[in-house]
Amino acid sequence: xxxxxxxxxxxxxxxxxxxxxxKSVEESLRITVGDVSLESALAITKGKDNVSAIKLxxxxxxxxxxxIKNADIVVSMLPARFHIEVAKDCVKFEKNMVxxxxxxxxxxxxxxxxxxxxxxxxxxxGLDPGIDHMSAMQVIDKIKxxxxxxxxxxxxxxxxxxxxxxxxxxxxxFTWNPRNVVLAGQGGASMxxxxxxxxxxxxxxxxxxTEFLNLNGNGKFEAYANRDSLKYRSIYGLEDIKTMYxxxxxxxxxxxxxxxxxxxxxxxxxxxxxxxxxxxxRDFTNLFLGYSPSDSVELKFRSYLKxxxxxxxxxxxxxxxxxxxxxxxxxxxxxxxxxxxxxxxDSWMLMENDKDMxxxxxxxxxxxxxxxxxxxxxxxxxxxxxxxxxMSKTVGxxxxxxxxxxxxxxxxxxxxxxxxxKEVYQPILKELEEYGxxxxxxxxxxxxxxxxxxxx
Numbered sequence: 156x157x158x159x160x161x162x163x164x165x166x167x168x169x170x171x172x173x174x175x176x177x178k179s180v181e182e183s184l185r186i187t188v189g190d191v192s193l194e195s196a197l198a199i200t201k202g203k204d205n206v207s208a209i210k211l212x213x214x215x216x217x218x219x220x221x222x223i224k225n226a227d228i229v230v231s232m233l234p235a236r237f238h239i240e241v242a243k244d245c246v247k248f249e250k251n252m253v254x255x256x257x258x259x260x261x262x263x264x265x266x267x268x269x270x271x272x273x274x275x276x277x278x279x280x281g282l283d284p285g286i287d288h289m290s291a292m293q294v295i296d297k298i299k300x301x302x303x304x305x306x307x308x309x310x311x312x313x314x315x316x317x318x319x320x321x322x323x324x325x326x327x328x329f330t331w332n333p334r335n336v337v338l339a340g341q342g343g344a345s346m347x348x349x350x351x352x353x354x355x356x357x358x359x360x361x362x363x364x365t366e367f368l369n370l371n372g373n374g375k376f377e378a379y380a381n382r383d384s385l386k387y388r389s390i391y392g393l394e395d396i397k398t399m400y401x402x403x404x405x406x407x408x409x410x411x412x413x414x415x416x417x418x419x420x421x422x423x424x425x426x427x428x429x430x431x432x433x434x435x436x437r438d439f440t441n442l443f444l445g446y447s448p449s450d451s452v453e454l455k456f457r458s459y460l461k462x463x464x465x466x467x468x469x470x471x472x473x474x475x476x477x478x479x480x481x482x483x484x485x486x487x488x489x490x491x492x493x494x495x496x497x498x499x500x501d502s503w504m505l506m507e508n509d510k511d512m513x514x515x516x517x518x519x520x521x522x523x524x525x526x527x528x529x530x531x532x533x534x535x536x537x538x539x540x541x542x543x544x545x546m547s548k549t550v551g552x553x554x555x556x557x558x559x560x561x562x563x564x565x566x567x568x569x570x571x572x573x574x575x576x577k578e579v580y581q582p583i584l585k586e587l588e589e590y591g592x593x594x595x596x597x598x599x600x601x602x603x604x605x606x607x608x609x610x611x
Contacts, residue, residue: 156185157562160222162211162241163232164190164199167255167281167331169542171232171551172199172206178559179205189222213240224248228562230554231256238262242276249274253558255281255550258571266571275566279573280557281550282513283312286534286587288390288573289553289580290594291517294532295391296577298521305396306527307520307603308387311368311378312513313404314546317537318374320509324471326406328503330511330546337422337496339403345380347400348388350603356380362414366402370516371533371595378402379410390575398603404514412471415460416495419443424492431494432487437480439494453478475502511538513545515594520601527601532594552590556583 159175161168168188175186189211190196196208213219213233223229223244228251231241235256242261245252246268258278269276279285287310295305314330321328329336340362344355356364361379368376381401388394416422420443428434428442437452444455456462456478462469475498476482482501484494505511515534520527538544557574560566566579574580587593 156183156205157227158225159184159186159228159230159558159562160226161186161188161230161232162190162213162222164188164192164195164208165232166544167547167550168199168232169544169551170547171230171555172203173543174552174555175559176203176206182559182563187222187226213237220244220248223250226250228253228558230254230558232554235259245276246272246274251275251277251561253277253280253554253561255279255285255554257284258573262571270570273569275561275569276571277557277561277566277574277579278571280553280579280583282314282546282553283515285553285574286549286584286592287312287515287517288575289584290515290532290534292391292575292577292580293584294517294519294530294596295393298519298523299392301523303521303523303528305393305519305521307398307518307529308391308393308396309398309400309402309518310516311366311376311402311404312515313376313378315404315406315512315514316505317510317512317545320505320511321406322506323502324467324474325409325412325503327409328505328509328511329500330505330544333496333500333503334492337492337499338424340379340382341422341424343382345382345384347380347384347398348396349398349400351397353385359417362410362417365410367407368404368516370514370535371597373514373533373535375407376404376514377407377410378404390573398520404516408467412468415462415468415472418460421491421495424490427488427490428494429488431484431489434484434494435480436476436482436484436498437478439484439491439498440477442491475499505541507541510540511544511546512536513549517594520603527603529599529601530596531599532596534592534594536592548590549592552587552592553583556586 186206188196188200189209191212193210200206200208211222229245231238231254238254239261242265246265249272251274316328340358344357347354365377365379381403384399384401388396388399441452486497513536517532519530536545
């Protein structure tokens with residue numbers, strides 16, 4: 156039996172574990188799932204053959220090393236900042252490794268050792284990053300192989316709620332880590348290039364510089380810029396491209412309303428609020444508004460943000476209970492961002508029968524035989540239920556497929572890497588089609604820009 160160690164039993168691990176256990180007999184696999192919560196590991200492995208659960212705290216050196224030594228390959232589904240301790244042990248004990256996270260500078264620094272030992276450290280092999288890289292490179296390489304020259308590349312992705320489960324005015328529910336949603340866009344300006352001109356959007360302007368998208372009969376969406384789109388020019392081999400932009404998809408109207416939280420300062424995670432535990436939601440909202448002995452919190456809120464009482468956006472904030480004097484924050488000395496997250500989780504968590512939805516959309520502009528052409532490629536995936544969500548499938552399945560292909564020596568090029576080579580993306584994208592994860596491509600007239608964009 157060949158041993159696969161999966162560290163982390165979060166929601167994105169369900170499809171990963173299911174895939175590998177379904178392959179365990181024919182591929183002679185033994186899967187061990189380790190988590191700091193043994194209860195979580197047992198819950199996600201219950202009733203599955205050739206799989207076991209262990210309690211594993213990655214900060215306990217002896218336990219971590221023992222688990223990694225006993226594995227043939229290690230899959231880390233931990234938060235990105237925790238991968239490095241696992242990675243160092245994988246180098247030490249000469250184990251291949253797979254993660255769904257962005258390659259950190261610390262991970263990148265291990266590349267020389269990883270290559271010298273002939274190891275494969277596959278990163279960014281989930282959804283976004285992951286399927287976005289693979290599906291983009293498949294089309295980019297096809298265009299180049301046919302003699303085309305890339306002029307434009309835009310890529311968008313979003314984790315949303317499926318239309319049949321869309322029951323709030325924000326048209327949004329948490330389908331992944333709520334904290335990451337609250338902190339999205341912080342830490343520096345979003346950077347991209349448009350028609351040869353560099354553009355920078357500071358955080359306080361990010362949610363008012365959006366782009367509208369109509370996706371193959373699935374409705375109208377909007378997108379705001381991701382952090383650094385410029386680095387993908389070299390990653391994708393598009394150093395001379397005139398337009399390069401990556402964005403996050405939401406339903407129309409979300410960004411305008413979210414911008415209110417940004418302008419008020421409610422998404423700030425840099426300081427804590429004293430005595431926040433006993434504070435009401437109304438008290439919290441009032442913290443960010445001017446003092447008035449006569450005006451209500453509601454009136455000050457609308458006046459400061461110039462929101463009319465009959466504006467749908469006003470109803471969105473009422474829906475969140477921001478002005479409720481009976482609901483308590485219940486978090487001791489919390490930051491504004493943590494308190495906002497708590498308030499949103501009251502309203503935006505998926506219910507038992509809710510389904511999530513992943514939307515991805517690429518735009519490729521290129522020059523072929525002297526003519527400018529454009530391709531649009533879209534993927535829309537719905538979850539099955541609360542366990543096998545669309546997020547779980549699109550993150551977990553490519554991780555599982557890459558793990559098995561590395562174990563079977565179908566992927567052999569060593570180094571700390573992401574899935575941009577044909578050796579990796581071709582077989583994985585083909586296999587993903589068997590699970591309904593497919594892209595619809597169509598040729599459209601070349602524009603070179605989106606007329607519905609105000610991002611530039």
